[in-house]
Amino acid sequence: MNPDKVRADRAFGAIIFAxxxxxxxxxWVWYSRPDQWWRYVLVAAGAVxxxxxxxxxxxxxxGAAAAQSATAQERRxxxxxxxxxxxxxVLILIGVNVLNNTGLGAWDIPFIMLIIGAHFLPxxxxxxxxxxxxxxxxMVLFAVAYPFSATGGPQSPVxxxxxxxxxxxxxxxxxxxxxxxxxxxxx
Numbered sequence: 001m002n003p004d005k006v007r008a009d010r011a012f013g014a015i016i017f018a019x020x021x022x023x024x025x026x027x028w029v030w031y032s033r034p035d036q037w038w039r040y041v042l043v044a045a046g047a048v049x050x051x052x053x054x055x056x057x058x059x060x061x062x063g064a065a066a067a068q069s070a071t072a073q074e075r076r077x078x079x080x081x082x083x084x085x086x087x088x089x090v091l092i093l094i095g096v097n098v099l100n101n102t103g104l105g106a107w108d109i110p111f112i113m114l115i116i117g118a119h120f121l122p123x124x125x126x127x128x129x130x131x132x133x134x135x136x137x138x139m140v141l142f143a144v145a146y147p148f149s150a151t152g153g154p155q156s157p158v159x160x161x162x163x164x165x166x167x168x169x170x171x172x173x174x175x176x177x178x179x180x181x182x183x184x185x186x187x
Contacts, residue, residue, distance in 0.1 A: 004061040007177075009127070011058035014174035017135075018054060020116075021167030022047035024160045032157035043164075050171050057175065080126055088119040109159045113143035116163070135170040139163060 022043055029039040095111050117139025124132030142162045150156035 004063070008058055008061035010174040010177050011054045011061065013127075013129075014054035014171040015051060015058065017167045017171035017174065018047055018050035021164045021171060022050075023164075024167060025164035028157050028160035028164055031155075031160060046168065050168065050175070053175050054171065077126060081123070084119055084122050084126070088115055091115050107147070107154045110143045110147050110154045113139055113159060113163050117141075117143060131170065131173055135166060138166045142166065 025043040025046075026040065029036070029043060033039055092112055092115050095115065096108050099105055099107050099111060117136045120132045120136030120139065124130060124136065143159070146156065146158050146162060147154035150158040152158070
């Protein structure tokens with residue numbers, strides 16, 4: 001595979017990780033210290049930094065990504081990516097609905113984290129990105145562990161904080177791979 005295509009793909013992944021990681025971190029601020037406005041600004045500044053770096057790498061390499069996007073394999077990968085994401089959101093909507101209707105709404109955040117983490121596992125295989133296995137397993141394990149170890153249980157602000165930091169770490173990892181002059185095809 002073309003190294004420029006790999007860099008473009010990793011930069012696009014970093015954009016996704018940065019956006020969703022930032023959303024989780026803003027939820028953390030909201031749940032933990034909504035009156036401390038500087039925390040919102042700090043998260044926003046981190047998001048801008050990650051997104052700026054990712055967009056710079058993506059723009060530099062998007063020609064290679066566009067050149068390969070028309071292949072049958074790339075179209076198949078795109079369809080599977082969309083199906084996995086649709087499945088993730090359907091499971092989240094159904095699960096949150098069930099939890100709320102059975103009086104277990106306090107478990108919404110860990111459940112959402114668990115599904116998001118689990119969705120990275122087929123994506124790791126689909127994109128041939130072993131680091132997605134790490135991201136997915138970190139999210140799953142954190143979703144299972146923090147409700148029983150954090151003060152506040154499943155509603156602890158530690159949940160969104162952990163999810164955001166896991167995703168930001170994955171964004172940084174993808175960016176570091178994107179800065180390499182000749183990145184390996186698999187992590």
